[in-house]
Amino acid sequence: MAIKTDAVGKEWPATTYEVGKEKIGEYARVLGIENPVHFDREAAQAAGYRDVVAPPMFCVVYSAPALGPAMFDPEVAMNFAAMVHGGQEFVWGEPACSGDEITTRAKCLEIYEKDGKGFYVFETVSTNQDGAEVARGTWTNIVRGV
């Protein structure tokens, strides 16, 4: 069965996420990160940050709301029961700090079939209130038996 590729190139509406100090701390704590720049405003500012700074992988928190509608789009038609998260890349720019307002746009980069599996590749681009890019994600989902 040929895989549906109509959604390649499709973009979804941007979402906005306001970064909060306690949310950063919660995320850092679950990963066991102890650097005070993630918990303490004075420590963060002493290290040169505007405010408490997020660990790089906090990008999943602010970019996921944009990705959800893309993954569940009927035009993408991904079979969730047979899907695994196959690969992930992030490239970071400006740090994300408490108080930042981050806007994320999601786009479908590629859909293709290889070795009987479907590959669905999405991109998220997140920018802060000054228009600077904070993170760019490439999300690869693999569906078995397409």
Next chain:
Amino acid sequence: MSELSAGDAIPELKTTPDKYLPHRYAGASGDFNPIHIDPEFAKAVGLPNTILHGLYMMGLTARAATEAAGGDPESLKRLSVQFRGMGAPETEIVVSGEVKSVEEGKATIEVVAAQGENVTIRNAEAEVEL
């Protein structure tokens, strides 16, 4: 400034996620996929039990690379991973890595996360600024 040279092993990061870690990670990240938190659901879709979030293990990989570069969160510039084996709670995770190259103040580190023989993240490549 951190000193890293090609061929160096980065310090190993070892952690054993407790039974409720996936619940806390779900809350912290917003990813409440039931395969990570509901054993009955996980078994119903053919998994042995609940499994760890892949992005949690990627988070540990990011932490290991960042700490190898001195700990400043801004030092991590890029990280790409491939998820392979499934991770299980209550089993030790070891993240290890090797510096592949150092050029113009940037180091490229190859990182692996494993639970015993089960490699959960492979072909991970981190780029850190020194």
